[in-house]
Amino acid sequence: xxxxxxxxxxxxxxxxxxxxxxxxxxxxxxxxxxxxxxxxxxxxxxxxxxxxxxxxxxxxxxxxxxxxxxxxxxxxxxxxxxxxxxxxxxxxxxxxxxxxxxxxxxxxxxxxxxxxxxxxxxxxxxxxxxxxxxxxxxxxxxxxxxxxxxxxxxxxxxxxxxxxxxxxxxxxxxxxxxxxxxxxxxxxxxxxxxxxxxxxxxxxxxxxxxxxxxxxxxxxxxxxxxxxxxxxxxxxxxxxxxxxxxxxxxxxxxxxxxxxxxxxxxxxxxxxxxxxxxxxxxxxxxxxxxxxxxxxxxxxxxxxxxxxxxxxxxxxxxxxxxxxxxxxxxxxxxxxxxxxxxxxxxxxxxxxxxxxxxxxxxxxxxxxxxxxxxxxxxxxxxxxxxxxxxxxxxxxxxxxxxxxxxxxxxxxxxxxxxxxxxxxxxxxxxxxxx
Amino acid sequence: xxxxxxxxxxxxxxxxxxxxxxxxxxxxxxxxxxxxxxxxxxxxxxxxxxxxxxxxxxxxxxxxxxxxxxxxxxxxxxxxxxxxxxxxxxxxxxxxxxxxxxxxxxxxxxxxxxxxxxxxxxxxxxxxxxxxxxxxxxxxxxxxxxxxxxxxxxxxxxxxxxxxxxxxxxxxxxxxxxxxxxxxxxxxxxxxxxxxxxxxxxxxxxxxxxxxxxxxxxxxxxxxxxxxxxxxxxxxxxxxxxxxxxxxxxxxxxxxxxxxxxxxxxxxxxxxxxxxxxxxxxxxxxxxxxxxxxxxxxxxxxxxxxxxxxxxxxxxxxxxxxxxxxxxxxxxxxxxxxxxxxxxxxxxxxxxxxxxxxxxxxxxxxxxxxxxxxxxxxxxxxxx
Ligand code: SF4
Ligand code: SF4
Numbered sequence: 056x057x058x059x060x061x062x063x064x065x066x067x068x069x070x071x072x073x074x075x076x077x078x079x080x081x082x083x084x085x086x087x088x089x090x091x092x093x094x095x096x097x098x099x100x101x102x103x104x105x106x107x108x109x110x111x112x113x114x115x116x117x118x119x120x121x122x123x124x125x126x127x128x129x130x131x132x133x134x135x136x137x138x139x140x141x142x143x144x145x146x147x148x149x150x151x152x153x154x155x156x157x158x159x160x161x162x163x164x165x166x167x168x169x170x171x172x173x174x175x176x177x178x179x180x181x182x183x184x185x186x187x188x189x190x191x192x193x194x195x196x197x198x199x200x201x202x203x204x205x206x207x208x209x210x211x212x213x214x215x216x217x218x219x220x221x222x223x224x225x226x227x228x229x230x231x232x233x234x235x236x237x238x239x240x241x242x243x244x245x246x247x248x249x250x251x252x253x254x255x256x257x258x259x260x261x262x263x264x265x266x267x268x269x270x271x272x273x274x275x276x277x278x279x280x281x282x283x284x285x286x287x288x289x290x291x292x293x294x295x296x297x298x299x300x301x302x303x304x305x306x307x308x309x310x311x312x313x314x315x316x317x318x319x320x321x322x323x324x325x326x327x328x329x330x331x332x333x334x335x336x337x338x339x340x341x342x343x344x345x346x347x348x349x350x351x352x353x354x355x356x357x358x359x360x361x362x363x364x365x366x367x368x369x370x371x372x373x374x375x376x377x378x379x380x381x382x383x384x385x386x387x388x389x390x391x392x393x394x395x396x397x398x399x400x401x402x403x404x405x406x407x408x409x410x411x412x413x414x415x416x417x418x419x420x421x422x423x424x425x426x427x428x429x430x431x432x433x434x435x436x437x438x439x440x441x442x443x444x445x446x447x448x449x450x451x452x453x454x455x456x457x458x459x460x461x462x463x464x465x466x467x468x469x470x471x472x473x474x475x476x477x478x479x480x481x482x483x484x485x486x487x488x489x
Numbered sequence: 490x491x492x493x494x495x496x497x498x499x500x501x502x503x504x505x506x507x508x509x510x511x512x513x514x515x516x517x518x519x520x521x522x523x524x525x526x527x528x529x530x531x532x533x534x535x536x537x538x539x540x541x542x543x544x545x546x547x548x549x550x551x552x553x554x555x556x557x558x559x560x561x562x563x564x565x566x567x568x569x570x571x572x573x574x575x576x577x578x579x580x581x582x583x584x585x586x587x588x589x590x591x592x593x594x595x596x597x598x599x600x601x602x603x604x605x606x607x608x609x610x611x612x613x614x615x616x617x618x619x620x621x622x623x624x625x626x627x628x629x630x631x632x633x634x635x636x637x638x639x640x641x642x643x644x645x646x647x648x649x650x651x652x653x654x655x656x657x658x659x660x661x662x663x664x665x666x667x668x669x670x671x672x673x674x675x676x677x678x679x680x681x682x683x684x685x686x687x688x689x690x691x692x693x694x695x696x697x698x699x700x701x702x703x704x705x706x707x708x709x710x711x712x713x714x715x716x717x718x719x720x721x722x723x724x725x726x727x728x729x730x731x732x733x734x735x736x737x738x739x740x741x742x743x744x745x746x747x748x749x750x751x752x753x754x755x756x757x758x759x760x761x762x763x764x765x766x767x768x769x770x771x772x773x774x775x776x777x778x779x780x781x782x783x784x785x786x787x788x789x790x791x792x793x794x795x796x797x798x799x800x801x802x803x804x805x806x807x808x809x810x811x812x813x814x815x816x817x818x819x820x821x822x823x824x825x826x827x828x829x830x831x832x833x834x835x836x837x838x839x840x841x842x843x844x845x846x847x848x849x850x851x852x853x854x855x856x857x858x859x860x861x862x863x864x865x866x867x868x869x870x871x872x873x
Contacts, residue, residue: 142827146561146818179616179789183590186616186789187824193791194828200791204617206630207588216633222626229620391611392598417561420820424566424592427557428599445559 066275068304072283075300079290080167082114087162087170094238097172097192100289100360101180101388102205102381104227106254106374109293110247111234113173118188120290121157121169122150126334126449128165135450148418149449151188158195173237175200176230181207181388182421201233205382208390215383223379244374250293251378252371257292260301262363267308268352269406271325272317274308277406278328278351279341280318289360323348324470327402329355329395329429330414330422335451343460344412347467351412353402355395355422358387362398392425396432403439410440410470416448440473442466493683493706497735500689501546503577507693508540518582518642522692523569523593524730525787526614526756527585530774531635533696534654535642537582541692541757543732544568547848549575557599558592563818564847565731566592573604583608583641585634589730589787590821610637618779618790627775635771651770661696664703665758669750671710673806676747677717679710682739688754689732718747721866724808725751726799726829727815727822729786733845740852741812745863749806752786759783786821795825796832803838810866811840812859816847839866 085091095114098105105115125131134156135149141159143152162169175198177189186202193200203226206219215223231242264284268277275281284304291297311317326344328351333340344351361367367385370377383389387398399411411433415423426443433441444462447453499506508519520532521542529539545551545568554570572578586597586609594611601609612634615627635646665688672679687706691699725741729752741748764777782788784798803811811833815822826842833840841862843855 138827142830144823144826147820147823147827151824181591181594183588183594183787184820184824187821190789190791190794191824191828194794194796194831201619202617202789202791204615204620204623206613206626207594207611209611209613210633216629218626218629218633222622222629225622226617226620229622392595393602396602415559417559420562420591420595423559424562425558425595425599427555427559428602431557432602 067307068280068300069283071300071303072286075287075291075296076166083116083170084167086114087168094173095170096174096176097189097198098176099178099180099182099185101178101182101185102361102383102386103178103180104203104230104378104382105289106250106293106369106378107227107231107234107242107247108176109250110242111238111240113234113238115290116169116172117289118154118192119150120286121164122153122449123334124166125153125157125164126451127337129335129451130165131335131449132451134160146417148184148188148420149447150418151184151191153449154188155191155195158192171196172198174198174233177202178205178382179203180205180382180386181390184421199237201230203227203230203382205389208384208394213384213390213394215380219383220376220379223383224375227375227378247374248371251369251374253295253298254293255369255371256298257288257301258361258363258368260298260305261288262366264301264305264308265353265357265364267312270312271407272315272319272322273325273350273352274311274317276318276341276351277357278332278354279337281351281354281357282332282337285357285360317350319345319348319350321348322350324410324467325350325352325406325408326410326412327351327353327355327399327406327408328412328414329399330426331356331359331416331419331448332414333416333446333454334448336446336454336456339456340459343463347463349467352406352408355387355398358398361386365401388421392429396429399429399433400437403437408439410442410466412466413441413443415443415445417445417453418447418449440466440470492702492709493686496686496690500686500693501548501735503545503548503572505540505580505693507690508538508580511538511695511698512580519580520638520641521578521581521584523584523586523596524565524754524756525587525589525785526759526778526782527587528612528631528634528774529757530651530654530658530770531631531638531646532583532585532642533657534635534646534650535638535644537638537642538695539585540581541689541754542569542572542578542581542584543692544847545571546732547734547850549577549848558596561818562592563731563816565816566596568847570596570599570603573600578604578607581607583610583638585610585612587612587787588614590819592820608637608641610634614788615779616789618792624772624775624779627779628769628771631771631774648770652766655764655766655770655774657696659760659763660700661691661703662758662760663763664700664707665691667707668703668710669758671707673749675717676722676749677715678713679706680742681748681751682735682742685735685738685753688757692754692757719867720745720747721809721863722747722749722807723810723812724749724799724803724806725753725812725814727813727819727826728753728845729755729822731816731819731847733814733816734847734849737845737849737852737855740856741814741859744856744859745867746812746859749808750802755783755785759785786825794828796828799829800832800836800838803836809839810862811838813840813842815842815844817844
């Protein structure tokens with residue numbers, strides 16, 4: 056086997072992202088520590104109405120992003136264990152447990168302090184755990200809470216119904232009335248149109264960036280580097296800063312394409328990765344693929360909070376309708392497993408992938424429940440080499456490095472073998488023909 | 490006896506004898522309903538029989554489904570898929586799934602892919618109970634599902650049939666409420682194993698046919714003369730979806746508990762009172778679900794926290810303790826446990842946490858735990 060040397064995965068966007076996120080967490084900490092009287096609302100990543108919050112100058116707080124940051128900094132385990140002492144089960148989503156643990160620790164994290172919510176805004180988009188999570192936060196914190204009910208995609212055509220759109224728009228109007236009461240000011244509709252327009256611009260750039268990985272070599276890893284870009288996409292969407300981050304990112308990635316540069320010295324395998332990453336061991340996990348020169352050219356995880364690569368854009372002319380559409384149909388979480396199969400198939404075809412890697416995480420059943428069926432479908436119906444591996448996105452106890460390495464090595468060895476055999480067959484065929 | 494013993498086997502039989510019998514007699518179609526709550530009135534209004542599907546119980550070995558759903562997914566999801574693989578769902582013309590949890594939702598997709606010939610219709614249950622739009626929207630959802638079922642039945646649903654279907658299910662729900670009240674009042678007159686079997690029968694029969702059985706059970710239990718035993722009164726929660734084996738319920742009782750409230754098969758007896766008649770039947774059903782249903786673990790009503798409802802249930806049923814009997818890997822149940830525990834501790838109500846799997850054979854350990862719990866409570870009572 057031939058493995059690539061160790062790589063540093065840094066670039067301008069990584070530095071810029073760190074800077075932006077430090078500033079964002081600084082703003083949250085200022086509220087938590089009483090230096091700012093800005094309002095904040097806690098909400099979830101999957102399709103959400105952050106544009107409305109931004110139009111009210113309300114700061115969005117994402118417990119999921121906080122949880123993943125805790126895992127990346129390797130401090131999630133004691134918090135998870137704290138929650139388990141309070142009665143949470145080993146089988147509950149560890150994002151929730153880390154967040155509940157963080158609440159009991161006064162919200163103080165290594166990257167900042169999480170303020171008490173002025174509003175717990177549960178955008179129920181696909182994941183049922185969201186409902187439990189925010190219900191628990193409401194009980195613990197006493198903050199006012201509201202659920203926005205997003206009907207799941209469930210029609211033959213894979214589209215929301217007209218009633219669904221009306222229902223969501225009505226709930227968004229009710230949310231606006233509630234925010235007007237909380238902030239004591241009227242919504243500036245013009246400002247809402249502007250934030251929606253900023254989301255549209257960020258979406259456009261993100262879609263163009265995603266398109267670049269169709270190139271050989273792909274200029275960046277659409278799993279491991281996408282997560283770097285996802286943080287500003289979610290935490291800062293609807294702001295100028297977000298748009299300018301994506302302008303920089305697009306320029307950097309396009310320049311790489313022009314230079315024929317990828318994230319690794321050599322791109323040997325193009326893969327699609329399905330499922331969230333193991334945050335506590337992100338680097339070690341990435342190295343397991345880098346050794347084989349495997350680069351993700353597309354990933355489903357990068358669409359949890361929005362699917363822009365297939366054409367969706369927010370529309371400033373119809374702000375609420377387009378926010379509703381984003382929440383209902385244009386994100387992975389609110390779409391069916393079968394729509395996800397189609398999405399992966401499209402990636403494999405249009406982004407020219409050699410294989411699918413399914414990272415099955417115990418915490419997140421939204422992603423994982425039924426991934427065995429997914430493997431079955433891709434291997435047997437579509438003849439796409441598929442690897443299914445298991446660990447967790449937050450709980451370090453479920454990450455077995457040696458086991459993962461064995462499985463990944465065996466998979467790429469077989470893939471390499473398949474290539475050699477295919478090349479030999481092609482040569483034979485050419486020999487026969489000549 | 491309420492004659493319930495004869496149904497013991499019927500409720501666990503995955504050949505669905507009562508359903509086959511109904512089908513042979515009527516020639517009607519059959520719709521399988523995954524828990525927790527299904528709008529059973531819709532298929533019934535179309536002349537089809539809605540039937541509760543509760544996985545494989547402890548009769549089915551998983552041979553295919555465990556390669557599709559991982560080890561950390563609850564059993565009912567896998568065993569329901571297995572029923573499909575081994576042909577036990579051939580009897581069904583369509584299936585209803587609902588947005589109760591992430592695994593059940595994904596199961597609907599997996600079912601649809603593997604058994605494309607049998608429609609898997611997905612119902613989104615609303616979760617914003619305070620929105621003025623929720624009732625009209627849910628009514629529109631019920632209408633949509635009615636249309637999808639109409640395609641299976643081969644005819645459209647009529648409002649008058651809908652109203653009649655609501656009435657038919659209202660009768661059995663009313664009778665179940667009566668039986669539940671009877672048990673709370675005098676649990677020595679009707680055991681939970683008995684009540685459970687009868688309630689389960691409701692999920693497997695035409696309501697017109699199960700109602701006389703329930704009426705008969707009410708009459709017989711009212712006449713029964715039984716001296717109360719020295720048992721503690723317990724509210725049981727956590728078994729709202731996957732169901733424990735009947736033998737496990739019997740073990741809890743024989744270990745010294747009178748169950749005076751529970752959430753078994755809760756979605757089949759969801760209405761707290763009769764669904765208001767008149768007007769648009771879809772709207773009536775939607776309103777009753779949003780405004781007047783019992784506290785389902787899969788319905789998130791921010792106006793009425795479930796932990797508070799549990800405490801109220803303990804008080805109103807004069808229970809001494811709570812047993813949380815949760816299905817292994819059932820995430821909504823396990824989340825609720827954390828809140829229940831907090832509230833129970835705050836109110837000084839003793840509780841016991843137990844987990845079960847539908848496919849369980851040995852009850853000695855659970856029984857031992859319950860006995861110890863009961864003894865400690867009776868001892869505390871005696872020395873207090
Ligand atoms: S189950 Fe998945 S989507 Fe839901 S909160 Fe947990 S990690 Fe997020
Ligand atoms: S037992 Fe729990 S996790 Fe399993 S399908 Fe039912 S509600 Fe979902």
